[in-house]
Amino acid sequence: MGGVSRIVAVLAWRNLWRNYRRTLIMLLAIGIGVWAMIFMSALMRGMTDQMVHNGLAVLPGEVQIHHPRYRSDPSVVNSMPSPTGELLAALEKPPVSAWAARVRVPAVIASERDSRGVTLLGVDPAAERALGSLPDEILQGRFLTDAADRGVVLGASLARKLDTELGKRVVIMSQDPDNNVADRGSRVVGIYRARLASNEEQFVYAGREVLQQMLTIGTAVSEVAVSANDYRQVDSWAPAIEDAAGDNLEVLTWMELDTFLSSMLSMQDGFTLILMVVIFVALSFGLVNTLAMAVFERVREIGLMQALGMRPSLILYQLLLESLYLLVLGLILGNGLAWLTIKPLESGIDISGVAQGMEMMGMGTTLYPALAYQDMLMSTAVVIVLGLLASLLPAWRAARLDPVRALNKT
Amino acid sequence: MNVTWVLAWRNLWRHGRRTWLTVGAMVFCNLLLVFMISLQLGSYQMMINNSLAMVSGHLQVQHRDFMADQRMRDSVPAVAALADSVREALGTEAVAARGQAFALASSEDRSFGVLITGVQPLYEPSVSSFPGLVSRGRYLQADDRDAIVIGAVLARNLQVDLGGELTFLGSGRDGSFAAGVATVVGIVDTGIADIDRVVAQVPLVWFQDVFTMADAGHAVVVRLDELDAVPAAVSTVSSLLAADGDLRVLDWDALQPGLRQAIQSDMASGWLMYGVLILLVAFSVLNTQLMSVLERTREFGVMLALGMSPGRLARLVGIETLLMASLGLALGLFLGALLIWYLSVAGFTYPGMEEMAARFNMDERMYPEVSLLALAWGPVTVFVFTLLAAVYPSLRLFRLQPVAAMRAV
Secondary structure (H helix, E strand, O other): OHHHHHHHHHHHHHHHOOOHHHHHHHHHHHHHHHHHHHHHHHHHHHHHHHHHHHHHHHOOOOEEEEOOOOOOOOOHHHOEOOOOHHHHHHHHOOOOOEEEEEEEEEEEEEOOOOEEEEEEEEEOHHHHHHHOOOOOEEEEEOOOOOOOOOOEEEEHHHHHHHOOOOOOEEEEEEEOOOOOEEEEEEEEEEEEEOOOHHHHHHEEEEEHHHHHHHOOOOOOEOEEEEEOOOHHHHHHHHHHHHHHHOOOOEEEEHHHHOHHHHHHHHHHHHHHHHHHHHHHHHHHHHHHHHHHHHHHOOHHHHHHHHHOOOOHHHHHHHHHHHHHHHHHHHHHHHHHHHHHHHHHHOOOEEOHHHHHHHHHOOOOOEEOOOOOHHHHHHHHHHHHHHHHHHHHHHHHHHHOOOHHHHHHOO | OHHHHHHHHHHHHHHHHHHHHHHHHHHHHHHHHHHHHHHHHHHHHHHHHHHHHHHHOOEEEEEOOHHHHOOOOOOEOOHHHHHHHHHHHHOOOOEEEEEEEEEEEEOOOOEEEEEEEEEOOOOHHHHOOOHHHEEEEOOOOOOOOOEEEEEHHHHHHHOOOOOOEEEEEEEOOOOOEEEEEEEEEEEEOOOOHHHHOOOEEEEHHHHHHHOOOOOOEOEEEEOOOOHHHHHHHHHHHHHHOOOOOOEEEEEHHHHOHHHHHHHHHHHHHHHHHHHHHHHHHHHHHHHHHHHHHHOOHHHHHHHHHOOOOHHHHHHHHHHHHHHHHHHHHHHHHHHHHHHHHHHHHHOEOOOOHHHHHHHHOOOOOEOOOOOHHHHHHHHHHHHHHHHHHOHHHHHHHOOOOHHHHHHOO
């Protein structure tokens, strides 16, 4: 049997090159198809990665703890006490790598020229730094030094709109728990830049203790953000935090906090698969046709082999093998092409020409294609499995030929 | 001449299955293209129309610095009078003046920073889709003064209902302290949380009073019937403005630059996909035609020996391809039209569409653009590439030597 299958393998290989033009065209077609599958999934993956990345940057921590009513009514009334006891213990032990408690309230900020509605963040700079949720870049001045820092840090875009600058005073207004207007004047000590201009306009940073004092809420905070540095693994440790937080607090993972992001992420693999199957179907017409032709022009030869005692199963095997060679060569070509085109692009494709459109999708000005091995594997699996399935029909017909009729065919 | 066509048609059906497979490849590709292109164009229309109707209108007259920084002092003087003259010049009702300012809105229990828009109750309904989306109460009326219409999410956040009072604190145009009290008369529910969280509309006259704007506003908003009419309207309105003044006319593209760019980038990635599909079909046709030429080498040798010119043979192969491509085109157009018709009735949605829709200001179902362009674009491109694919096989015919060809196996 070993000898037979080697002969069949050699036969299949040689048959493939009897009409090299046809084989080369088909190889090129498969190669381009596979390249397109991988290249486009890499672009899609790059986009999703970036959306998730930017999305998570706005949403510090993969898990957030709030007062149960805070999310529907983000008011200072729905504050929560600073973590203590069991919750504090849970936050201090691995896998949690960082956590920060912050005051987060809607507010109005006014310069002497103009005013804007913003989200006021009262932060503890050291804890936020560990969480990685500080602004990307400080353009002017400095960030807050500690939770008792009396200055505020504004986004560059907001500062421009307010017509204010470093060192000037602004007034921040919000409400205290009794719905009295609480306000204070603060000096702008820093101007930051964020990846998305909309964030620059929305978030204003102030010292946590200063805000707690202004809002007369003692040591209460609005949210606790918790991170373990890997957004994919969040389900494994979130329940422990939830237990420790007790029934009076709402513990949500980023997937529940931003349903757009999580649905994008969960649709990603489905979309990639659909894309690959669609491209493959377009490809399969050519594949089936080529194989059907290969069988058609060899009808007499196949009849002769059968007459000489070759079993139908071996003929089926031989044709499938021929198809498999073609598919594998095409896959090597396609994967090679994909690797060659994506690798140089991984440092980023400049798409700043459509930056504002991209911002609508939550993306920055550079697109980083992400060549993922699972995409290469998936495309290989799709092509081999569906390719062999598609080849089955012509191969099956060849194996079922009647030797006498086949031999007499002109 | 006629013989060539008959010959070509018969040649096609010598291998019925092969021809059908090749046509099948074209039809599959055509349908896919019709499906994707019509939905793509349809969703762009939807995005543009929804965004323009909801927020910006097709064009606006603003102070030249207002767009970039939206500062209160970059205002349009005598805004209502300007709106009247624009209305007259364009001959349309859909022209309205607006003013906007940020203020801290306080109800009995809650305070939020909001963007208050002063609108003309008489004209706003013809410019924007908001007034039609009032879910409870009513929209502003011409004689209203301290009345306000707010978004549903904002109402929930502020914990106010119809008849409730909101106090506004902010700064006026001259930097002075601005304060006012308005009664909620209507609540708007657009279904888009980002918008329902920020909408707060008051009558323009009251707005001008509270924020010490005198007769100024921030924009004259124009809504047109179709996008094509925008350039003409821009030049008409521009001619009304003093050439060296501070006012500028901005079209929708300038007002919402993200919109066109989002469409462009989506188009680009779409066309990458279409290009690949079309290329794959072209390869499939190329292979089929090459096969059909190669297997007929002997036959062609005989025909050449009988005195047929290679050019005529090439034309035969060309006509075969043309017939096959036409079949693919006809079937593609027919089935494509059925598909568009079905989609335009049933709409199209997929899991995750809802989150997408909320983010991009779209409806939860996509409807295709019903137009000849959306239908024919894909199939015609496939048709052209199919014909191109026949060039190489046809060219080979010119290299045939009759004697050698007749002996070929």
